[in-house]
Amino acid sequence: MSYLISADHSLVMFVDIQEKLIPVIHNHEQVITKSHILLKAAASLNIPMLVSEQYTKGLGLTVPMLRSEISKDKIMEKTSFSCYADQAMKERIHQINRKQVIICGIETHICVLQTALHLKEAGFVPFIVSNAVSSRYPHDYKMGLKRMQKAGCMLATLEMVLFEWLKDSSHPDFKNITKLIK
Structure with missing residues (x-):
């Protein structure tokens, strides 16, 4: 397994970056901005x-x-906290067939964590974009990242992902990509 992120092996997941939840999230503007850059780069x-909702x-x-910038067929509603625990999302992830899953979204210690851990157990390599995830409380964010890293998930920043x-x-x-981050 390569520790470098490859465009040819990547799937990007935007986890629950939703209108009514985002205002109470710590550093929510950064999460939106970095996720938007990630979306534009992935599209390019x-x-x-x-996208999970x-x-x-x-x-x-x-x-x-x-x-506004992603097609509706890529947006999937779920009730389980883990995207991978949702049967329709699980099937879609397997259809896409990319082993590196780049994850951004909210909340780090709940839906992001459960998704990443399930993906890791299923043989995927989750990369958590640490400056594009967050929680309501900074301690939950930090503990979520620590737990995922301890479980073998990879932490990255937006720029690490883009340049890799x-x-x-x-x-x-x-x-085009470097213009997005200037």
Whole structure:
């Protein structure tokens, strides 16, 4: 297994970045901004994406900045905290057939953690984008990251993901991707 993130082996999951929950999340603007950059970069590089929405009746839809730029067929509603525990999402993940799952979203210690741990148990390599996940309380965020890392999930930052996808400054999308982070 390579420890480097590969665009050819990646699936990006946006976990529950929803309108009614996001305002109470610590550093919520950063989560939205970094997730939006990740979405744009993944789209530019033709990397498959999935968006989960937890109980939309109570928590609302995915925030407009993300929802407006992703096709509806990639957005899936769930009631289980883990995306992988949802049968329809599990089937879609297996259909996409990418072993590296890049995860951003909320909350770090609940849905992100349970998704990552289930994926790890199932033989996937979860990469948690540490500056694109959060929780209501900073301690929950920190403990969620620690627990996932201890379980063998990989931690990364947005820029780590982007530059590992590109591999080289001669990549045809290098200028477009680097413009996203300036």
